[in-house]
Amino acid sequence: xxxxxxxxxxxxxxxxxxxxxxxxxxxxxxxxxxxxxxxxxxxxxxxxxxxxxxxxxxxxxxxxxxxxxxxxxxxxxxxxxxxxxxxxxxxxxxxxxxxxxxxxxxxxxxxxxxxxxxxxxxxxxxxxxxxxxxxxxxxxxxxxxxxxxxxxxxxxxxxxxxxxxxxxxxxxxxxxxxxxxxxxxxxxxxxxxxxxxxxxx
Numbered sequence: 001x002x003x004x005x006x007x008x009x010x011x012x013x014x015x016x017x018x019x020x021x022x023x024x025x026x027x028x029x030x031x032x033x034x035x036x037x038x039x040x041x042x043x044x045x046x047x048x049x050x051x052x053x054x055x056x057x058x059x060x061x062x063x064x065x066x067x068x069x070x071x072x073x074x075x076x077x078x079x080x081x082x083x084x085x086x087x088x089x090x091x092x093x094x095x096x097x098x099x100x101x102x103x104x105x106x107x108x109x110x111x112x113x114x115x116x117x118x119x120x121x122x123x124x125x126x127x128x129x130x131x132x133x134x135x136x137x138x139x140x141x142x143x144x145x146x147x148x149x150x151x152x153x154x155x156x157x158x159x160x161x162x163x164x165x166x167x168x169x170x171x172x173x174x175x176x177x178x179x180x181x182x183x184x185x186x187x188x189x190x191x192x193x194x195x196x197x198x199x200x201x
Contacts, residue, residue, distance in 0.1 A: 076094060078198065079094040079108060079197075080094040082112055082197050083112070083121065086120070086121045088121035089148065090115065090122050093148055096149065100152060103156070104156050104160035104164070106164050112193065114133050115132045116193045119132040119133070119134065128144065130146070131145060135155065135178075162177075170187075171187040174190075175190075
C-alpha cells in the first residue's frame, strides 16, 4: 500500500511539473502574440518625427529641415576647407569652431578671420601660447593656454562678452577696440577673409 502511494505521489508531482511548464510556455506565446499585434508607437519603438523650427507642415517643412541641415553641413565644410587650405593647426578643431559660434550666437567666420589676420591661422604665435588671435598680448605679458581647444573656448567667450554683447558687430566697429591704431586695414582684411571663407577660396 505504501509503495502504491509513493508511485502516486511521483505521478502527481510529475503532472504538476508538466502543468507549470505548459503554463509558462502558454504565457510566453501569449505575450509574443500581443506584442506582434501592437503598433510600433504603442510599444515606444518608433523614433520621434522630424519637425522644423517653424512647426509641423508636411513636405514643405521637411524641405525646410533639409535646408537647415545642408546649411549646417555647408558651414562645417567651408571651415574645414579653409583651415586645410592654409595648413592651419586648427584643422582638427573645425567642429569646435562651429559649435562655439553657435553657442555664443555669432558668425562662425569671426574666429577664422581674426585668426588669419593676427597669426596666419595659428602659424605665427608666441611660443607655446596657443593664442592665435593676438588678444591678451601686450608689454606686461602674453595670455597663454594649454591647448588650442582651451584657447578657442576662451576666445569665443571673450568675443561674445567684450564685443557682441556690447554692441560691436561689424569689422569696422570691432576694429576701434580690438585694433584701435589701425588705419582701416584691419577691418578691410577681416572683410576680405569673410568673403574668402564664404566663397570657399
